[in-house]
Amino acid sequence: MRVGILGLGLIGGSLARAYALEGHTVYASELNESMLSFAMLAGAVHGRLDETTIPQCELILLAIYPGGSAAWLEENGRYICKDALVLDCCGTKREICGRCFPVAKAFGFTFVGGHPMAGSQFSGFKYSRADLFKGAPMVLVPPVFDDAVLLERVQTALRPCHFGSFPVTTAQEHDKMIAFTSQMPHILSNAFIKSPTAVKHKGFSAGSYRDLTRVAWLNPQMWAELFLENKDNVLFELDQYLNSLRAYRDALAAEDLAALTALLDEGKRRKEEVDG
Numbered sequence: 001m002r003v004g005i006l007g008l009g010l011i012g013g014s015l016a017r018a019y020a021l022e023g024h025t026v027y028a029s030e031l032n033e034s035m036l037s038f039a040m041l042a043g044a045v046h047g048r049l050d051e052t053t054i055p056q057c058e059l060i061l062l063a064i065y066p067g068g069s070a071a072w073l074e075e076n077g078r079y080i081c082k083d084a085l086v087l088d089c090c091g092t093k094r095e096i097c098g099r100c101f102p103v104a105k106a107f108g109f110t111f112v113g114g115h116p117m118a119g120s121q122f123s124g125f126k127y128s129r130a131d132l133f134k135g136a137p138m139v140l141v142p143p144v145f146d147d148a149v150l151l152e153r154v155q156t157a158l159r160p161c162h163f164g165s166f167p168v169t170t171a172q173e174h175d176k177m178i179a180f181t182s183q184m185p186h187i188l189s190n191a192f193i194k195s196p197t198a199v200k201h202k203g204f205s206a207g208s209y210r211d212l213t214r215v216a217w218l219n220p221q222m223w224a225e226l227f228l229e230n231k232d233n234v235l236f237e238l239d240q241y242l243n244s245l246r247a248y249r250d251a252l253a254a255e256d257l258a259a260l261t262a263l264l265d266e267g268k269r270r271k272e273e274v275d276g
Helices: 010-021 033-041 066-079 094-107 148-157 171-192 196-200 207-216 220-229 231-253 257-275
Strands: 002-006 025-029 059-062 085-088 110-116 138-141
Touching: 002 010, 010 025, 059 066, 066 085, 066 094, 066 220, 085 094, 085 148, 094 110, 094 171, 110 148, 110 171, 138 171, 171 207, 171 220, 171 231, 220 231, 231 257
Parallel strands: 002 025, 002 059, 059 085, 085 110
Antiparallel strands: 110 138
């Protein structure tokens, strides 16, 4: 299979490595020339993704910011073969699906929104690895919700990545859920580490500190854009969290043991309910 990949960061680079490892031909487009050259030297990329190679690709994966991915598809959609499958790997879905479904319809190829639920706190090709997606969910936003044939086609095309499951949803529901499961943890972690006490933590921290602060080490530009693209959902979750924090603070300030115990018990029971 000939695969085109837009962007060679952590996600795009890992996709390139996964497909190359299983013997597929990978073409890539990357603004950073040194990164593209390194990917070629590493054997993850076999050529440039451009006007000459785009028509050869049976699968194209968009792995840069949503706005940039949509703009690339709008500019290059005319070169894509009608039999090709195009998926994005962006962190939000409403903008890119809203822009890319019409492009695919206009030029006759198939576009499916996607979001691999895998990654790390590090970014860039040097941290990419072929097994990044092994066992992870790949959330899909298809143009038609119940097209079993299309979903099977997508799963077959993504087989070299070894995803563990393929949840199907709408762009609206995806962005609502991702505000809670992904974007909020990054905000909370990034805000938490700003305490002046953080500089003195060594020797006093263990698993809970590491778990909470891991994703504070993020790509600021990328995450800021994702937060703004999903502003309504992120603000909703932030307001819920701030209200909860205020309740804990009030109980502490009032030295209300019963209220504080009840709040903690409520959170414990909620964890058991949603994950138990």
